Amino acid sequence: MDHSNIWDKTKVLLKDRLPAHAFETWFEPIKPLDIIGPELVLQVPNQFFSEWVDMHYRKHIVSTLKGLGDGPSEIKYVISTEGTSLLEKTDDTVSVKHAKTTMQPPRLSVGYTFSGFIEGPNNQFAKAAAQTVAGSPGKQSFNPLVIYGGVGLGKTHLLHAIGNEIITNAPKLKVVVASSEKFTLDFISSIQKNRTAEFSKSYRNANVLLIDDIQFFQKKEQTQEQFFHTFNELYQLGRQIVMTADRYPGEMSGLQDRLLSRFQSGLSVDIQPPNYETRVAILMDKADQNNLDLPYEVIEFIASHIKNNVRDLESIIIRLLAHASLSQVDIDFPLVKKVLKERLGDMVSTDISAEDIIGRVADLTNVRTDEIVGPSRRKDITEARHLSVYLCRDLLGLSLATIGMHFGGRDHTTALYACNKVQTSLKTDKRFNRIVGTVKDDLSFAIL
Ligand code: ADP
Ligand code: MG
Numbered sequence: 235m236d237h238s239n240i241w242d243k244t245k246v247l248l249k250d251r252l253p254a255h256a257f258e259t260w261f262e263p264i265k266p267l268d269i270i271g272p273e274l275v276l277q278v279p280n281q282f283f284s285e286w287v288d289m290h291y292r293k294h295i296v297s298t299l300k301g302l303g304d305g306p307s308e309i310k311y312v313i314s315t316e317g318t319s320l321l322e323k324t325d326d327t328v329s330v331k332h333a334k335t336t337m338q339p340p341r342l343s344v345g346y347t348f349s350g351f352i353e354g355p356n357n358q359f360a361k362a363a364a365q366t367v368a369g370s371p372g373k374q375s376f377n378p379l380v381i382y383g384g385v386g387l388g389k390t391h392l393l394h395a396i397g398n399e400i401i402t403n404a405p406k407l408k409v410v411v412a413s414s415e416k417f418t419l420d421f422i423s424s425i426q427k428n429r430t431a432e433f434s435k436s437y438r439n440a441n442v443l444l445i446d447d448i449q450f451f452q453k454k455e456q457t458q459e460q461f462f463h464t465f466n467e468l469y470q471l472g473r474q475i476v477m478t479a480d481r482y483p484g485e486m487s488g489l490q491d492r493l494l495s496r497f498q499s500g501l502s503v504d505i506q507p508p509n510y511e512t513r514v515a516i517l518m519d520k521a522d523q524n525n526l527d528l529p530y531e532v533i534e535f536i537a538s539h540i541k542n543n544v545r546d547l548e549s550i551i552i553r554l555l556a557h558a559s560l561s562q563v564d565i566d567f568p569l570v571k572k573v574l575k576e577r578l579g580d581m582v583s584t585d586i587s588a589e590d591i592i593g594r595v596a597d598l599t600n601v602r603t604d605e606i607v608g609p610s611r612r613k614d615i616t617e618a619r620h621l622s623v624y625l626c627r628d629l630l631g632l633s634l635a636t637i638g639m640h641f642g643g644r645d646h647t648t649a650l651y652a653c654n655k656v657q658t659s660l661k662t663d664k665r666f667n668r669i670v671g672t673v674k675d676d677l678s679f680a681i682l
Contacts, residue, residue, distance in 0.1 A: 237306075240305050241276070247301070256560065264278055270310070273306055274310070276312070278314065279313075282552055284311035286556055296309065341411045344398065346398065347395050356505060357388060360383075363501060365399070371442050372442070376501040378499070380500065382478065389478035390446055394411065394444070397411055412446070413445070413450070414451045417457065421460050422457075438468065443468055462496070469496075483502060507543070514537045516544060520547065521533070526558075528565060550573060588637070594676060606618050606619050606622055607642045621656060621670065623652035629674065
């Protein structure tokens with residue numbers, strides 16, 4: 235029996251022993267890759283997934299495998315993004331790489347496509363540039379293309395999407411993908427093994443070179459030298475080069491000037507954190523992909539708390555799925571809050587600002603935010619202002635003077651007056667209680 239047969243049999247047996255939801259969630263996405271010695275190699279979508287499967291289902295899998303007879307009796311996970319590179323390391327699996335991954339270049343992650351990349355004002359330009367490059371690599375002035383921006387915003391996704399698009403449309407083109415760390419390691423090991431010529435060849439044969447996270451070249455003089463030559467050679471041949479970086483290349487320190495000026499000779503495009511609507515769209519898409527039926531309020535709730543990182547949005551979805559699948563519970567607000575809190579810990583407290591509170595109060599009282607911080611003494615506006623001041627004090631612990639500044643430069647005695655007034659009203663006023671309760675529910679769980 236080969237690895238596919240063994241895995242199919244294992245799944246059939248496990249299907250009867252596990253809840254259907256858990257089976258679908260955790261077993262359908264696994265792909266058997268190979269058998270190496272006593273181990274069945276399984277490809278899983280991400281690190282979290284492998285940890286989860288390992289913790290909860292390893293025993294089931296192993297005992298089922300043993301029950302099947304002489305085949306593999308242990309399992310090993312390979313994360314799909316890195317799948318081929320991990321396999322590459324073990325000499326006796328070289329054949330696997332060639333046989334099973336046909337046209338897929340090593341390290342090119344299949345899952346990262348343009349169609350799976352949700353577009354918003356934050357990344358539109360970067361996506362358009364990436365698509366243009368993928369459509370006619372090396373043929374326009376976007377060479378090199380540098381995609382830069384903060385962590386978890388989709389740079390690697392776009393880089394791999396370019397590769398996937400090219401191998402689909404032009405399978406003859408050789409696409410080489412590497413992180414700058416991988417490039418560095420390859421270079422170092424080629425020196426150790428006296429194989430620098432092979433190293434050069436493997437990179438300089440590329441029609442399209444995709445290098446992730448060039449900031450890791452910082453301070454590595456000899457590697458930079460090597461990369462400079464690779465870059466020039468490819469560039470002169472009209473080959474496409476795409477790189478990602480954590481900041482605008484011009485602002486990177488520890489890189490040689492001539493390298494920086496090469497990097498800036500093409501097009502640099504940035505990706506910003508997604509706005510609220512884009513976050514909602516991304517969450518809906520990820521939930522959909524995972525067959526997770528999330529109420530819209532829950533999606534909105536997550537989107538209003540996780541703002542700066544798409545990877546965090548994604549991991550919340552995976553965690554919700556994990557909780558729901560393991561304990562067979564419905565996904566409701568308490569569960570979502572628990573998961574958010576687990577994931578973000580205290581980070582959220584710094585994420586909530588006076589503006590968030592004022593915004594929330596504005597929603598609930600139908601008074602505009604500019605009215606809340608403005609001079610008007612109309613009753614409903616004053617009330618909303620007092621509530622906001624009270625909540626800033628209560629939830630954020632801001633000093634009265636700081637609060638005064640957020641409210642159009644009022645002084646601390648005004649802030650104190652508002653706090654006392656709300657405190658008194660809360661004893662009797664149901665509406666005040668409801669508003670304060672709602673805002674706290676929405677914002678405070680992370681500050682507790
Ligand atoms: P970076 O390289 O910028 O740190 P990644 O490309 O690794 O970020 O993105 C982190 C995760 O978020 C990936 O799983 C990626 O698929 C996902 N992601 C980022 N941006 C988007 C987007 N616009 N649409 C869909 N998924 C996205
Ligand atoms: Mg990345």
